[in-house]
Amino acid sequence: MGSKICMNASCQTATTHEWKRGWPLRSGGHALLCYNCGSAYEDSLFCDTFHSEEPGWRECNICSKHLHCGCIASKFLLELLDYGGVGCASCARSWRLHLMQSDENPNGFSFLARNNAGDSESIPVENTVAGNNNNEGGLPQLCRLLEANEPGLLHPPKRASTNGGLVQFKQEEIMHATGDIGTGFSNVTQPSIGSPKFAKPDNMSSLLDMRDMHSSLSQPSLNMELGAPSGTTNFVTFPDGTVEGREHTPSSFQQGQRSRPILLKPSKPGVSTSSENNKGAASELRIARPPAEGRGKNQLLPRYWPRITDQELQQLSGDLNSNIVPLFEKILSASDAGRIGRLVLPKACAEAYFPPIAQSEGIPVRIQDIKGREWTFQFRFWPNNNSRMYVLEGVTPCIQSMQLKAGDTITFSRIDPGGKLVMGFRRSTNNDEDTQDIQASGLPNCTASGETSFSADGDIGWNNSENHRGRINGDLLQQRTASTEKKRTRNIGPKSKRLLMHSEDAMELRLTWEEAQELLRPPPSMKPTIVTIEDHEFEEYDEPPVFGKRTIFTSRSSWGKEQWAQCDDCSKWRKLPVDALLPPKWTCSENTWDSSRCTCFAPEEMTSKDLDNVLRVSKDFKKRRNLESQKRFQEWEPSGLDALATVAVSGDNLDDPSVGATTKHPRHRPGCTCIVCIQPPSGKGKHKPTCTCNVCMTVKRRFKTLMLRKKKRLSEREAEISQKDCMDHKEESEMNGTMSHQVLHVNNSDTEGNQSQRQIEKIETSGEKIDLNCHPNKEDMSLDVPRLSTLNLVDTANSPLDNYTKQNGFSSLVWDEQGGAAQHGGDSLKRLSDEAFLAATIGWTHESRRD
DNA sequence: ACACTGCATGTGTGC
């Protein structure tokens, strides 16, 4: 550790001296402590190239000149810049001079280059960008410096290699360090912060983000109260622009968390801090801050760091006439905000800020809300995987009182003196938006976009976001259409990605489902029941179909329609009869249709050229079909069954009224196998009514079978009823108005009814609707559907889907709440209905036409 | 039927 120069401006003249190993760093290394002055550094900050004898070329991050640095003596040629990278001596000097001139304001931005013995003392971070913001001329250079630190943030990473010796930190680490240097909370007098008003062109967003960061740093001595009640802070400016507020007790464990220097770089686009830019005041910037003291605070994940702004804090402290020490916050999950009344507390937070509990039953804790009301919750834990899971029970009244929803943030603070817990909240501005972006960021900062301005009536602490909502509403107006769909993906916190799915993903599933339909095969081991309907024999299975082997169909003019399958062993393609159904695993040996090619040794029937053509055609067809399907999907706003099915796929919260398009099916859950849920999520338009694919034909046949079964049950039932109470039946018929008289010819060879039946019945064709929760094979289904008679079953069986849907209100079920029937027209309705039955039916049985 | 309770389980994330 010898030849490193302490970068403390007052110490660096000592050039090389001894270093001692300090506390462990998050990066895995250890801090280096200067024996001379005690300044701590991260070892990796020392540019090996710069300080070693190894020569290397460096690019000045200001003038872009390429300079050669080879040894320690070259420090007079190159200077490490505070914001990273290196600059040639002349540029760095002029830059410093420029800054000093503009730094008449003591809060100005001090750009310390390290290798200048004449430089002033390293200064705390509060003298940062903020004060320099009115210096328009400095911004471009600042951009360059930023770029030096984070190539790619401002521009494509073209010079990353030039700064190879400089560390770059992740966002979280920045945030961590942000708090380390003194952005803890203090309700005591805070010095006036520059609160600069940036003239803010959009392309300055990165800078503004950085300003946000700096602004957050612009609160001196705050950590003195919370993190380090005593001791002095020695701020060390690091050569890459990092600054450390360090206490003169480097051996303390807390220093371990404080050892990380701060890299002053802009937050990444989309991170919440930028959302606050409009406010202008630095004190309103919502920056995650490390929590106050408490057991285990060092393990507290940044996502739980409170993001109260200083302004809010000051006002809150003033309102409560107390010192408020923000402890942690949590984004409410669906479970937290649900009626179950249990709020899961982050373990670290619970153990740090709540009373220790030994028994699972826990203890009651009293928490005051921002209105001063006091709530009593049961603070307890559940054993969980040799750990504990802490919950607050009985929070429902409080949650409801605050009208909190999943995605809102609940904050916990402590009132000093007294140590009383106080809870506030902050509403998510994303309640009506797709929050997957937030979640995709993986940073809880994003939720900090929740505005926390105070309400006019002071009703709520740092929670009310109406103003902000109003502001963003305008911005979001044009996204309204999209958000309608996005409503279904409510923010349930950064950890709840599991059930979220982008529409593109759903689209993928839709296609997959469609393709899967073509692969359905009868269950292999099941013996079918033979049903003869209208001279056609059908196999009916009690077990659901299984996936069969995928084949491709060709239609070449010279050969006619063909089906081709690939052997699982030899991968050769074999021609099959068009109606052949293959098991999932199929080999040449099972090619019973062509004895000359029933072994893998037999050559392929097609030449490789033909095969390529076939495969290409098949691929093109599929691609075209997918495009068409996507097009339809884009044109058609998901609704009705489709929306429900999509929701089924995405597993969204069905309590969300925005999903209520199919609230007639309230019991839907992901994985539900009811008639609605098992339909393909693709909705309408995939199979035309005239489609003659295997599945469609199967389903249509199946539909006829269902009708016949229904008819049989009905006739038996009604015969029984008519015997019992002819009068009742008559009255009922009269009440139901319009009658439809039809005749059904049935040739049912079902084992139960070998004899053909011919019955004529009267039915009502009222507007009752089918209950899609009912299994059609259940006996009681007849109670849920309009009481069909054989009269209309004849017609139903002949043109089944159209009539059935119309007569039984199925269409209204699908479209009523969408108002979509009129818009989409009868054809759409027909297709949708067809598919609903198509999908519904194949879920239960699968028939194959025997003849 | 619904609510409540306690635990189990699966997923995402941090180390």
Added chain:
DNA sequence: CACACATGCAGTGTC
């Protein structure tokens, strides 16, 4: 890979 945690779910209680 271990842990945290969101949520599912079975058992039980209550109306």
